[in-house]
Amino acid sequence: MLRPTGASIGDQPELVSTTTGGVLVRKRVALFLAVLVSAGVCLFGVGAGPAQAAGESIFGFLFQLKGNVRTSYPSVVVTAKGPGGFTGKAVSDKNGRWTIEVPRPGTFTVSIDTKTLPKGVTLTDPSKQTLKLPVLEGQDKPVLFPLGKSTRTIESKWSQALQLTAEGLRFGLIIALAAVGLSLIFGTTGLTNFAHGELVTLGAVSTWWISTGVLPLLPDFGGLQFFPAAALALLLCAAMGWVNDVVLWRPLRRRGTGLIAAMIVSIGLSIFLRYFYLYLFTGSNRSYPDYQSQRGLNFLGVDLAPKDYWSMAVAVVVLGGVIYALVRTRTGKATRAVADNPALAAASGIDVDRVIRVVWVAGATLAGLAGILLGLAQGVNFQMGFQILLLIFAAVTLGGLGTAYGALVGSIVVGLFVSVSTLWIPVELKNVGALGILIVILLVRPQGILGRAQRVG
Amino acid sequence: MDWTRILINALEASVGLQAVVFALAAIGLNVHFGYTGLLNFGQSGFLAVAAYGLAVTVATFGLPFWLGIVIGLVGAVLLALLLGIPTLRLRADYLAIVTIASSEIIRLVVRSVTFEGTFGGSDGRQNFAAGFYSLNPYPKGNYNIGEFGFPERVMWILTVGWALVGLSCLIVLLLMRSPWGRVLKAIREDEDAVRSLGKNVYSYKMQSLIIGGVLGSLGGFVYALGQASIQPDIFGTDTTFFAYTVLILGGAARVGAPVVGAMIFWVILSLTDNVLNQAIDAGYISSSIINNTQVGQFRFMLVGLLLMILMIFRPQGIFGDRREIALDAR
Numbered sequence A: 001m002l003r004p005t006g007a008s009i010g011d012q013p014e015l016v017s018t019t020t021g022g023v024l025v026r027k028r029v030a031l032f033l034a035v036l037v038s039a040g041v042c043l044f045g046v047g048a049g050p051a052q053a054a055g056e057s058i059f060g061f062l063f064q065l066k067g068n069v070r071t072s073y074p075s076v077v078v079t080a081k082g083p084g085g086f087t088g089k090a091v092s093d094k095n096g097r098w099t100i101e102v103p104r105p106g107t108f109t110v111s112i113d114t115k116t117l118p119k120g121v122t123l124t125d126p127s128k129q130t131l132k133l134p135v136l137e138g139q140d141k142p143v144l145f146p147l148g149k150s151t152r153t154i155e156s157k158w159s160q161a162l163q164l165t166a167e168g169l170r171f172g173l174i175i176a177l178a179a180v181g182l183s184l185i186f187g188t189t190g191l192t193n194f195a196h197g198e199l200v201t202l203g204a205v206s207t208w209w210i211s212t213g214v215l216p217l218l219p220d221f222g223g224l225q226f227f228p229a230a231a232l233a234l235l236l237c238a239a240m241g242w243v244n245d246v247v248l249w250r251p252l253r254r255r256g257t258g259l260i261a262a263m264i265v266s267i268g269l270s271i272f273l274r275y276f277y278l279y280l281f282t283g284s285n286r287s288y289p290d291y292q293s294q295r296g297l298n299f300l301g302v303d304l305a306p307k308d309y310w311s312m313a314v315a316v317v318v319l320g321g322v323i324y325a326l327v328r329t330r331t332g333k334a335t336r337a338v339a340d341n342p343a344l345a346a347a348s349g350i351d352v353d354r355v356i357r358v359v360w361v362a363g364a365t366l367a368g369l370a371g372i373l374l375g376l377a378q379g380v381n382f383q384m385g386f387q388i389l390l391l392i393f394a395a396v397t398l399g400g401l402g403t404a405y406g407a408l409v410g411s412i413v414v415g416l417f418v419s420v421s422t423l424w425i426p427v428e429l430k431n432v433g434a435l436g437i438l439i440v441i442l443l444v445r446p447q448g449i450l451g452r453a454q455r456v457g
Numbered sequence B: 001m002d003w004t005r006i007l008i009n010a011l012e013a014s015v016g017l018q019a020v021v022f023a024l025a026a027i028g029l030n031v032h033f034g035y036t037g038l039l040n041f042g043q044s045g046f047l048a049v050a051a052y053g054l055a056v057t058v059a060t061f062g063l064p065f066w067l068g069i070v071i072g073l074v075g076a077v078l079l080a081l082l083l084g085i086p087t088l089r090l091r092a093d094y095l096a097i098v099t100i101a102s103s104e105i106i107r108l109v110v111r112s113v114t115f116e117g118t119f120g121g122s123d124g125r126q127n128f129a130a131g132f133y134s135l136n137p138y139p140k141g142n143y144n145i146g147e148f149g150f151p152e153r154v155m156w157i158l159t160v161g162w163a164l165v166g167l168s169c170l171i172v173l174l175l176m177r178s179p180w181g182r183v184l185k186a187i188r189e190d191e192d193a194v195r196s197l198g199k200n201v202y203s204y205k206m207q208s209l210i211i212g213g214v215l216g217s218l219g220g221f222v223y224a225l226g227q228a229s230i231q232p233d234i235f236g237t238d239t240t241f242f243a244y245t246v247l248i249l250g251g252a253a254r255v256g257a258p259v260v261g262a263m264i265f266w267v268i269l270s271l272t273d274n275v276l277n278q279a280i281d282a283g284y285i286s287s288s289i290i291n292n293t294q295v296g297q298f299r300f301m302l303v304g305l306l307l308m309i310l311m312i313f314r315p316q317g318i319f320g321d322r323r324e325i326a327l328d329a330r
Helices: A009-015 A022-042 A157-189 A196-212 A226-255 A259-281 A306-328 A330-340 A342-347 A352-378 A384-399 A404-423 A427-444 B003-015 B017-036 B043-060 B065-087 B092-110 B152-177 B179-189 B191-196 B201-227 B237-250 B257-281 B292-313
Strands: A056-061 A063-066 A069-072 A077-082 A086-091 A097-102 A106-112 A130-135 A140-142 A297-299 A302-304 B142-145 B148-151
Touching: A056 A130, A077 A097, A086 A097, A097 A106, A157 A196, A157 A302, A157 A306, A157 A330, A157 A352, A157 A384, A157 A404, A196 A226, A196 A259, A196 A352, A196 A384, A226 A259, A226 A352, A259 B092, A259 B237, A259 B292, A302 A306, A306 A330, A306 A352, A306 A404, A330 A342, A330 A352, A342 A352, A352 A384, A384 A404, A384 A427, A384 B092, A404 A427, A427 B065, A427 B092, B003 B017, B003 B148, B003 B257, B017 B043, B017 B152, B017 B179, B017 B201, B017 B237, B017 B257, B043 B065, B043 B092, B043 B201, B043 B237, B065 B092, B065 B201, B092 B237, B142 B152, B148 B152, B152 B179, B152 B201, B179 B191, B179 B201, B191 B201, B237 B257, B237 B292, B257 B292
Parallel strands: A056 A140
Antiparallel strands: A056 A097, A063 A069, A077 A086, A077 A106, A106 A130, A297 A302, B142 B148
């Protein structure tokens, strides 16, 4: 029966010609845990800036455009009805803006009182006086009551599809950055790393910290500009990857810890780190100070902010670099050799431990970069990495576990699918579709798109 | 600091609702992971199906309580079949990813605004437990020994809960002493050897998945009835991993271990919660370091550390045998 290559991280002890005593290993692991705890203790007491209200609201602007002249309509009454007998009422201000705070997510019925509109101003479509719409968790739901005669055609399904494809590509590239690292770590050590999402979060959270200047243990230094902050955060992620391998995973490999045991250890680490981030960062969603909002740029019918274009460019360049490194450089070739057959790789003179360490550092850095870019796209919160972890798994499985190129292809497919499927399914259920695809893929082609047809069960 | 109160809270936690729920969830996991070596990371999905099966039947459709229980149980069996058919032929880590994905699918669907009419969105469902409490044999009042004790509603759910725990342990004990149970353990040790003896491994694994899932789903019923209300986010992945911590703490592949594990686990959590909260209130710990709302986060960090430490230094837990734990992927 074929066993997958590199199936057990317990294979490693023979390869590295070691007779490490259990005591030393025990000490190393205990040291790691002690570091985790003391990190927790040292950082106590460092708040992370003001929390933002995480409520929901419905808002809109009442105005009419004539050429380039915008006429706003104040003191128009809008009402909302919702679950639990909720009723809210708002009157538009001088900019035509109205806002109704709602107590919780749900389906709301919003209606405009047409009698309070100025004389001669009517709804574009009189039947749309009352709208029924869902408000998601934490959402500020925009509602538009178009006024005056219709001047523009409705956006076609095709242009929507184009827009969603672009957004899906951006999301897919972000997933790819994280997935390549996860896939390489799985390929070389056999570890299914459930704490990979926390490396993603680390990238975003530490960039936010450094760029706001509210750093643990240090006085508030006002913050760095975004790019140097991101660079420092990447260094931190690389260090975290190194610490992960040297202090935790390598000692465990030497002890011959089984794959499932290692997986459960990574789950424990993931829970610990996630709630540690929550403790430091609080539960709110924040954006980087330099990129609160950016005006969209229309390019070939696609409306994205400049930061989206260059973050996609960064991802493409970095992923290209990773592929080049894997194909052309000595370390890259060694990595593929170790993923293919660790024993043979060691026999031909490859330092397996060094390769795995490089993979951990590179994988953590890539995950951190994914986190920074994801933070640009959707804001930073303490469980952003954990929220996309299952999508990363889906991407890696789709492409074929343990193959780096497969992870790339799988990520793009997952990103596009998640985004474009919102044409037909509600936005809040988009991840359900992607996870469903994961299960279907395992049914029909368990080795993934690019995986070799070997037994995985 | 009021040490009597802290100790009584800890004592109450050791037999309280959470201990019962996690004991049942872990007994189910024990059948999956401890005896068969199946890495089910979607146990919270089974709890969710049972709890929502009951709540939706009663609260949304106004049908009787007993029908809700039946629908919840049928739901758990169906979920096991749905999960098992594609994944039981796959290696352990694939099974883990698929089961965790499906439990998240269930959670995302029941909390969605789209299906709010049926499942109640992020508010969940209430008003479905009246049928259960109308059967309560305890007269109204508090049942206390000194300061330790519960009111009549809690007494009733705990009586039913611990009876279910006892019954589940008995079922697992009898099953695992039977030839059927020995085949399960053999599958955990060496699947290929069992297959070469002419056993249908796939079918045995499926039966194990169904039985463990149904035992875990009892935890979902007990939770829903005990709280008389459910919210979707209770059934997140953390619930599954808490149940794993409970199982590993007690010792996998031991009949009573999940029960002892659950009791110890909730005593530890209750102690840390209460001691920290009281120390903060009394001013021993500055509230700039940790405040009362952050105690909950500290508890999760503690669980994460506990899971790591147990798995690294003592994967067999308190009662287990290291040779009997499925630690390698097959």
